[in-house]
Amino acid sequence: MEVSYRQAAVFLRHAALLSRTVRPTRCLCNNRSVSTVKLACDTYGKRPDGNSSPLVILHGLFGSKQNWHSISRLLTRKVDRKIIAIDIRNHGESEHTDVMDYPSMAADVAATMKEEGVERGILIGHSMGGKIAMTLALQQAELVEKLIVVDTTPTTSAGKQVFPKIIEGMKNVKFHTEWTLSKTRSEADKTLLKTIPDLGVRQFILTNLVEDDNGWFSWRVNIDAIEKNLEQIWSFPQFKHVSYHGDTLFLGGSKSPYISESSYPEIKRLFPKALVTHIEDSGHWVHSEKPKEFMEAVTDFIRK
Known part of the structure; x- marks a missing residue:
């Protein structure tokens, strides 16, 4: 009886995921409609005033908003801004779906920002989250005040094996x-x-x-x-006649292969005001391996 009960519980959980409603949203990068899903998020700090946009944090593949809990608590005090940490679709507490292309995931974030009352935000994205943030900045620049991309580029990712x-x-x-x-x-x-x-x-x-x-x-x-969707996750959408002209920081780890000189031309083409810097003695998970140095780099960039 116990086994059949647990099997039923699993069935009901999967059925609930399949029955969740989606919201159609217009994707601006290729003029097609995409379906967004409900994303879970945690908020930290004060409500944004008229002079300070909140920070929106997007985790990487196999991550969650919970991985950014300590950083978010410290960062909100450093920059005196509200922080919204989001679970990307198919991760954490967010809804599941078969689709995981970057225009759809960026549309999820845009819809979540709207629901949270964020007209414009500073986006911080790590790895896959960085690609989502870049996609959103290129699709809807008006939503992004500044962009911080952590250890990834607008190219095919290294280490995909x-x-x-x-x-x-x-x-x-x-x-x-x-x-x-x-x-x-x-x-x-x-x-x-x-x-x-x-x-x-x-x-x-x-x-x-x-x-x-x-x-x-x-x-x-x-x-x-x-x-x-692995092929789509480690690649990046094609943007031929668009660029994001806001302040942008590409922050990598010195021991990570993800931001290399070969990617600089594409970075500069899509993000003309981009600054590229590396944190010494750090790998791909820059924010967890070198939290102090990461916080300093992010804080300096936001305040400048």
Whole structure:
């Protein structure tokens, strides 16, 4: 009886995801309609006044708004602005969908900003979140006061061979209802080790392991949709006759291959006012590896 009950719970959860309503929104980059989904977000700090736009934070692939909790709390005091940290579609507490192209994900963010009463914001996006932020700036520049892109570029991402290994490892993890959360995390880590040797990456992936009220374990990211859309996720949309002329910072890690000199011409073509800088002795997760230096760079850029 217990097994059939849990199976029913899983079925109902998936059915609920499939039944969620979507809202049609016009995508400006290619003049086609896209469907947006409801995004979850956390807010920090004061309400924005007439002279200060809020910060909108967009996490990377397999991340969530929760990964930015500490940074958001500190940053709102540093810059004295409201901060909105968002879960991208198919991540965290946001709705799931089969579609994961950048125009659709950017439209999600635009709709969320509108719902939160944000007429114009400073966008901070890491990795995939950076590509979403760039897409939104190129589609609807009026929504973006400044742009901070963390360790990615408007080109095909480096290191894309890592993602299939991550997905393979996550799909190989088996969940057992009789295990505790601690036991499940430990056994999941052993399975992930077979395809993900880096401890830091495994710990990051394990932040997606959740337990529901019925004791059923699962990944909170939509692995199937991510796998289906990997080619689009690590590429970037084509923008031939448009650029964003607002202040833009590309902030990379010195040990990361994601922002290289080969990408500078495309950065300058699409973002003419872009500044490119790297934080020393940091890899791809700049904000978690070097939080002090990251905060200083972001704060200086916002205040200038």
